[in-house]
Amino acid sequence: MNQILINDTTLRDGEQAAGVAFNLQEKVAIAQFLDAIGVHEIEVGIPAMGEQETRAISAIHNLDLQAKLLGWNRAVISDIKASIACGLKRVHISVPVSGIQITAKFQGQWRVTLQQLRDSISFAVDKGLWVAVGGEDSSRSDESFLLDVANYAQEWGASRFRFCDTVGVLDPFTTYVKVRRLVTALLIPVEIHTHNDFGLATANALAGIKAGATSANTTVNGLGERAGNAALEEVVMSLKRIYGVNLGIDTPRLLELSRLVARASGSTVPPWKAIVGENTFAHEAGIHAHGVLQNPSTYEPFAPEEVGWERRLVVGKHSGRHLVSNVLQQHGIFLNSEETKSVLEAVRQESVEKKRSLTVQELLNLAKEQQRYSHAIG
Numbered sequence: 572m573n574q575i576l577i578n579d580t581t582l583r584d585g586e587q588a589a590g591v592a593f594n595l596q597e598k599v600a601i602a603q604f605l606d607a608i609g610v611h612e613i614e615v616g617i618p619a620m621g622e623q624e625t626r627a628i629s630a631i632h633n634l635d636l637q638a639k640l641l642g643w644n645r646a647v648i649s650d651i652k653a654s655i656a657c658g659l660k661r662v663h664i665s666v667p668v669s670g671i672q673i674t675a676k677f678q679g680q681w682r683v684t685l686q687q688l689r690d691s692i693s694f695a696v697d698k699g700l701w702v703a704v705g706g707e708d709s710s711r712s713d714e715s716f717l718l719d720v721a722n723y724a725q726e727w728g729a730s731r732f733r734f735c736d737t738v739g740v741l742d743p744f745t746t747y748v749k750v751r752r753l754v755t756a757l758l759i760p761v762e763i764h765t766h767n768d769f770g771l772a773t774a775n776a777l778a779g780i781k782a783g784a785t786s787a788n789t790t791v792n793g794l795g796e797r798a799g800n801a802a803l804e805e806v807v808m809s810l811k812r813i814y815g816v817n818l819g820i821d822t823p824r825l826l827e828l829s830r831l832v833a834r835a836s837g838s839t840v841p842p843w844k845a846i847v848g849e850n851t852f853a854h855e856a857g858i859h860a861h862g863v864l865q866n867p868s869t870y871e872p873f874a875p876e877e878v879g880w881e882r883r884l885v886v887g888k889h890s891g892r893h894l895v896s897n898v899l900q901q902h903g904i905f906l907n908s909e910e911t912k913s914v915l916e917a918v919r920q921e922s923v924e925k926k927r928s929l930t931v932q933e934l935l936n937l938a939k940e941q942q943r944y945s946h947a948i949g
């Protein structure tokens with residue numbers, strides 16, 4: 572597999588999630604964290620949005636981070652000027668490429684769209700900027716038109732082309748075919764940008780990479796427009812653990828990063844969310860806990876510490892004797908088999924009443940009650 576770069580867009584597409592608005596300090600803190608863990612590129616925002624945004628982008632630029640910074644622009648020269656004013660040396664220029672987008676935004680005048688792209692690339696290149704071009708709605712575009720736009724972008728001076736599944740309508744198989752076609756036709760690298768409308772954003776990002784894309788646009792926690800984007804932590808860990816491709820990212824800090832972005836975006840991460848959800852290394856079910864107590868690999872794809880978690884064994888409705896005994900023994904309580912079974916019954920009942928797993932203290936209380944009962948009946 573080629574060398575893969577992560578171009579994280581938490582600060583651009585992530586922040587486009589309805590209701591999310593990072594302040595300057597939050598944008599700076601997220602950029603610093605992404606940089607500190609080794610993310611290669613950061614799409615820092617949209618300078619054309621005005622002063623609030625440009626102050627944050629300039630502040631990030633002034634940090635002189637290792638990560639390469641990109642400003643997102645429409646194919647509009649004033650947008651590029653706004654990026655330059657922030658000090659950015661790399662710009663991403665987006666252009667709609669599907670009939671549906673060109674009709675809605677440019678009244679179907681695709682020649683005008685292409686002319687705007689050409690003018691803005693030329694302007695940026697003349698100013699000495701590194702330029703990437705994004706084909707908005709690539710997935711729904713006419714394939715030969717998409718190839719034409721990408722080839723023109725290359726010819727006019729773009730150094731990378733982004734294939735966007737803007738509305739998240741592809742599956743991994745189609746993504747592979749479409750991205751492969753683009754990769755084969757171009758000399759410049761291809762980036763993959765995917766959305767999660769059908770829950771396939773990460774799978775499609777991986778399919779794009781398999782097809783030869785050399786960078787992926789991700790967001791922390793999968794934050795982003797509508798159902799979000801391919802999640803940074805999922806793409807990084809899938810590449811590392813499924814494909815054996817280590818991107819040099821400090822994965823034990825992924826959880827801390829997830830929490831930082833969750834706080835800044837005012838949203839919570841679902842417990843079952845891959846990699847960073849609270850339950851990703853929690854085991855309650857009897858058969859699982861029994862297996863994990865013997866060997867954690869029975870029910871864990873990799874060690875929790877690799878992404879910043881610790882394993883949790885929790886006692887609840889689905890637990891079995893092995894787990895209950897194990898927890899009790901850690902607290903100096905040794906029950907016989909009959910007593911353990913009775914405690915387990917009580918655990919199931921209390922879990923259903925409380926609609927959650929039990930705390931260790933609650934389990935100890937049940938065990939002590941059982942011991943008193945055993946003692947009383949002799």
Ligand SMILES: CC(=O)SCCNC(=O)CCNC(=O)[C@H](O)C(C)(C)COP(=O)(O)OP(=O)(O)OC[C@H]1O[C@@H](n2cnc3c(N)ncnc32)[C@H](O)[C@@H]1OP(=O)(O)O
Pocket residue numbers: 584587617619620644645646647665666667676677687707737796
């Ligand atoms: C798929 C994506 O995620 S694309 C990125 C989307 N992100 C955002 O929209 C967030 C930031 N956006 C903004 O702050 C504003 O939309 C701005 C500053 C960019 C523009 O604001 P406004 O001038 O008020 O325009 P508004 O947002 O209402 O409409 C968008 C305009 O951009 C044009 N436009 C849209 N995409 C492009 C493009 N890629 N290249 C050139 N022009 C474009 C539209 O045709 C429309 O033009 P018009 O004003 O001449 O009719």
Ligand SMILES: O=C(O)CCC(=O)C(=O)O
Pocket residue numbers: 584663664665666704705706707708733735736737738764766
């Ligand atoms: O960079 C582009 O061209 C558009 C990116 C994007 O956010 C999308 O297509 O969903």
